[in-house]
Amino acid sequence: MKVTEYFEKANGQTLISFEVLPPLKGGSIKSIFDTLDPLMEFKPPFIDVTYHREEFLYKKRTSGYYEKTSIRKRPGTVGICAAIMHRYGVDAVPHLICGGFTLEDTENALIDLNFLNINNVLALRGDARKFEGRFIPEAGGHHYAIDLVKQIEDMNAGKYLDANIENGAQMDFCIGIAGYPEKHFEAPNMDFDLQHTKAKIDAGADYIVTQMFFDNKKYFEYVKQCRAIGINVPIVPGLKPITKLYQLNSIPRIFHIDLPEDLVKALQSAKNAEGRQRVGIEWCIEQSRELKASGVPCLHYYTMGDSDTIRQIVEAVY
Ligand code: FAD
Numbered sequence: 001m002k003v004t005e006y007f008e009k010a011n012g013q014t015l016i017s018f019e020v021l022p023p024l025k026g027g028s029i030k031s032i033f034d035t036l037d038p039l040m041e042f043k044p045p046f047i048d049v050t051y052h053r054e055e056f057l058y059k060k061r062t063s064g065y066y067e068k069t070s071i072r073k074r075p076g077t078v079g080i081c082a083a084i085m086h087r088y089g090v091d092a093v094p095h096l097i098c099g100g101f102t103l104e105d106t107e108n109a110l111i112d113l114n115f116l117n118i119n120n121v122l123a124l125r126g127d128a129r130k131f132e133g134r135f136i137p138e139a140g141g142h143h144y145a146i147d148l149v150k151q152i153e154d155m156n157a158g159k160y161l162d163a164n165i166e167n168g169a170q171m172d173f174c175i176g177i178a179g180y181p182e183k184h185f186e187a188p189n190m191d192f193d194l195q196h197t198k199a200k201i202d203a204g205a206d207y208i209v210t211q212m213f214f215d216n217k218k219y220f221e222y223v224k225q226c227r228a229i230g231i232n233v234p235i236v237p238g239l240k241p242i243t244k245l246y247q248l249n250s251i252p253r254i255f256h257i258d259l260p261e262d263l264v265k266a267l268q269s270a271k272n273a274e275g276r277q278r279v280g281i282e283w284c285i286e287q288s289r290e291l292k293a294s295g296v297p298c299l300h301y302y303t304m305g306d307s308d309t310i311r312q313i314v315e316a317v318y
Contacts, residue, residue, distance in 0.1 A: 001045070001091060002119060002120060002172075002174035002206075003045075003046055003091070003093060003120050003174050003176060003206070003207060004174055004206045004207055004233075004234065005174075006045040006046065006091075006298075007207070007234050007297040007298065010297070012295060014291075014292045014295065014296055014297065014298060014299060015044070015045055015297065015298040015299075016042055016043075016044050016298065016299050016300075016301065016314060016318070017044045017045065017046050017047065017048065017236075017298055017299075017300045017301070018036065018039055018044055018047050018048070018300070018301050018303050018310070019047070019048040019049075019050060019238075019300065019301065019302050019303060020032055020035055020036065020047060020048070020049055020050070020080075020303055020305075021049075021050050021052075021304065021305065022049065022050065022051075022052065022076050022077055022080055029076075029079075029080065029083050031305065032080055032083070032084070033087065034307070035303055035305050035306075035307045036084070036088065036307070037307075038307045038308070038311050039303070039307055039310060039311060039314070040088055040090075042314050042318060044090060045090060045091060046090060046091040046092065046093050046120065047084050047088075047090060047091075047092050047093065048092075048093045048094075048095065048122060048209075048300070049077050049080050049081050049084070049092055049093070049094050049095065050077070050095045051077045051094065051095040051096060051097050051124075051126075053097060053099040053100040053126050053127075053129065054100060055129055055130055077094045077095065078094060078109065078112055078113060078116070078118075080092075081093075081094045081113075081116070081118050082116050082118070085116075085117075085118070091118075091120055092118060092120075093120040093121065093122055093176065094113060094118060094120075094121060094122070095121075095122045095124055096109060096110075096121050096122070096123055096124070096148065096152075097124045097125065097126035097148075098124070098125045098126055098137055098138075098141055098142035098143070098144070098145065098147065098148050099125065099126030099127070099129075099135065099137065099138070099141075100126070100138055100141075101138055101141050101142070102138050102139070102140050102141050103140060103141065103142070103151065103161055104161060105138075105141075106141075106142070106148065106151055107151070107155070107160065107161050110151075110152065110155050110171060110173070113173075114155075114169070114171045114173075119171070119172050119173050119174060120173065120174045120176070121152060121173050121174070121175055121176070122175075122176040122177070122178070122209065123145050123148045123149050123152060123175050123176070123177055123200075123205065124145050124148075124177070124178055125142070125143075125144055125145040125148070144196075145177060145178070145200060146196070146199055146200045146203050149175055149177065149200050149203045149204055149205050150203050150204070152171075152173050152175055152204070153175070153203060153204035155170075155171040155173070156170065156171050156172060156173055156204070157170065158170035158171075174206050174207075175204060175205045175206050176205065176206065176207050176208070176209055176236075177197070177200045177201070177205040177207075177208055177209075178208070178209060178210075178211065179197055179208035179209065179210045179211070179222065179226070179235060180193060180197075180210065180211045180222075181210050181211065181213045181218040181219050181221070181222035182211070182213060182218055182256070182257045182258065183256075184256075185256035190225065194225055194226065194229055194231075195229070197226070197231065198226075198229055198230065198231050201231050201233055205233070206233055207233045207234040207235070207236060207297075208226075208231070208233060208234070208235045208236065209236045209238055209300055210222065210235065210236065210237050210238045211238060211255060211257065212238050212239060212240040212251075212255060212257065212302060213237070213238075213257060214242065214257070214258075214259055214260055214263055214283070214287070215258070215260045216287055216290050216291060219237050219291070220294070222235070223235050234297040234298075235296075235297075236296070236297055236298045236299075236300045237291050237296055237299060237300065238300045238301075238302060239284060239287060239288060239291075239299060239300065239301050239302065240284075240301070240302040240304065241280040241281055241283070241284040241306075241309050241310070241313060242259070242263065242267065242280045242283070243276055243277040243279070243280035243281070243306075243309060244273075244276060245267065245268070245276065248264055248267060248268075263279075263283055266279045266283070267279050267280070277309060280309065281309060281312050281313055281316075284313045285313050285316045285317060288313060288314075288317040289317055292317060299317070301313070301314070
């Protein structure tokens with residue numbers, strides 16, 4: 001079933017969903033199941049699976065030449081989605097990115113997903129590679145997520161890259177996109193970012209999942225701004241508990257968001273790792289409760305492999 005159909009059927013009830021990361025190269029599907037098994041009793045109707053572009057490292061050899069090595073490849077988003085659907089009988093939402101994909105690669109990925117009866121996709125641009133500084137698409141690939149949304153919409157209309165294909169199967173993908181309550185870091189201002197988000201909706205996207213945030217006011221304000229410019233699709237808040245001291249630097253650096261002063265102080269004054277985990281859990285419980293009370297369509301938790309923490313939060317909220 002489509003993600004938006006779950007929202008409609010829920011009739012105003014807040015659903016929950018989880019996001020998992022494919023394991024690193026050499027890992028196995030077991031790590032995904034170990035994360036999800038303890039969370040499935042909360043009956044998420046769908047699970048998101050992220051996609052990660054290959055990164056390269058240049059290692060200097062004794063000859064003086066540099067050797068290009070592929071690192072951090074996380075294989076198998078499509079396969080993991082199929083495995084999740086088979087094991088748990090829920091829908092899986094693969095993330096599809098522009099980075100590293102030609103138009104043909106994207107078309108083939110969509111054909112594979114359609115074969116597997118996966119009809120939900122989160123369409124994203126992806127980030128710049130670490131050594132590139134700015135996002136560079138694959139030769140002939142998409143520059144922005146909106147171009148990917150348009151290609152998926154074309155496939156939904158039975159339009160393939162090869163115009164000679166006759167009676168090409170029409171696909172029926174429900175398309176999610178990313179939204180940024182604290183603005184996407186590359187956008188010159190909030191209005192610019194919102195207008196480009198609206199363009200993705202106008203191009204056919206069906207719902208928005210937000211970047212994580214730790215101050216609900218930012219989410220509520222974002223929804224207000226979206227509605228004011230005619231974005232009327234469901235806006236799903238993305239949530240992540242912060243439980244470790246190093247995250248006080250890494251989360252703002254990686255995700256370009258602010259952390260509220262009270263949260264920072266509470267984490268800094270916790271006595272030990274257990275205390276910090278408690279602070280993060282309590283903060284996320286409070287956020288979740290307020291969002292749920294406001295009637296959000298779904299609470300979407302970024303698990304990052306930490307099912308114990310996520311479980312304690314969801315248990316307290318539902
Ligand atoms: P876009 O919508 O293309 O926007 C990128 C920037 O360009 C924005 O600043 C926007 O304002 C601007 N822009 C958009 N269109 C135009 C235009 N036509 N002209 C000029 N400027 C424009 N990354 C991964 O690699 N894998 C994942 O699985 C993944 N999952 C994610 C899930 C969620 C819920 C979120 C919020 C992010 C996720 N990301 C993932 C990160 C995402 O890929 C990055 O944030 C990326 O930098 C932007 O992606 P986007 O889809 O928002 O891009």
